[in-house]
Amino acid sequence: MPRLTRLTPDTAVGASRDLLADLVSRHGQVGDMVATMAHSPAVLGGYLQLSRAMGRAKLNRRISERVSIAVQAQQGCGLCLDAHVSAARALCVDEEEIERARAGTSADPAIAAVITLAPQIYREPASITDDQVTALREHGYSDRAIADVVGVVALNILTGAFNLLAGLTPESAARA
Known part of the structure; x- marks a missing residue:
């Protein structure tokens, strides 16, 4: 409620x-x-x-939705998680990749590098290494796209934390 x-x-x-x-x-x-x-x-x-x-953002939307899924799987906002899973499906992200995103990874090493970074930004940003950023660049991500990951995470922290505080759940949204 x-x-x-x-x-x-x-x-x-x-x-x-x-x-x-x-x-x-x-x-x-x-x-x-x-x-x-x-x-x-x-x-x-x-x-x-x-x-x-x-x-x-310059970060590909199919990737940013998987980043959002990874963050919300950590944060625990069911309303946000459902919304991002639906958005990923609408962008034709397959179910296996959605499940991998929930686990914080991807079958594609370049996408996995970004998805792995997102929960780390959420939980322990001080632990991010130069090697991780270098690896993202080697996978073809620009500094702008890398910075955009922080924006996606920040937006998810705001929405997820707000929904959890406000008591907004998939069930409460269905009743509205």
Whole structure:
């Protein structure tokens, strides 16, 4: 059961009301997470800005969804994990690769190098080595793509932690 209530443009106040009203006018509706984030205009605004910015990432979307799966498998947000698994499937990532991403790897060594890095950024970023970054470059990743991995992880930490705090689960989303 959700711990925080969903807001609407009618129940939100100030900047949150404006953000929600704009989103609803452009998209028709907003999901539970966004509607609940509206309790804090700073959190909602930050999420929207980071989400838009990561839409311009150089990291391939099929890879970034697997990075998200690996992070959410660690963080434990079922709502986020389900969303990223669905997105990976929509991008034609096969079930074996989705399962490998849950385990923090891939059959492709270049993709495995990035997916392995993501949970490490989440859990223990101080342990990242020069050799790991060199290996990513040897697999063809630019400095921008490597930096984008941090952005994907950060976005997942924000959304997953928020959903866990707010009590948003796949079950609560299905009831809404």
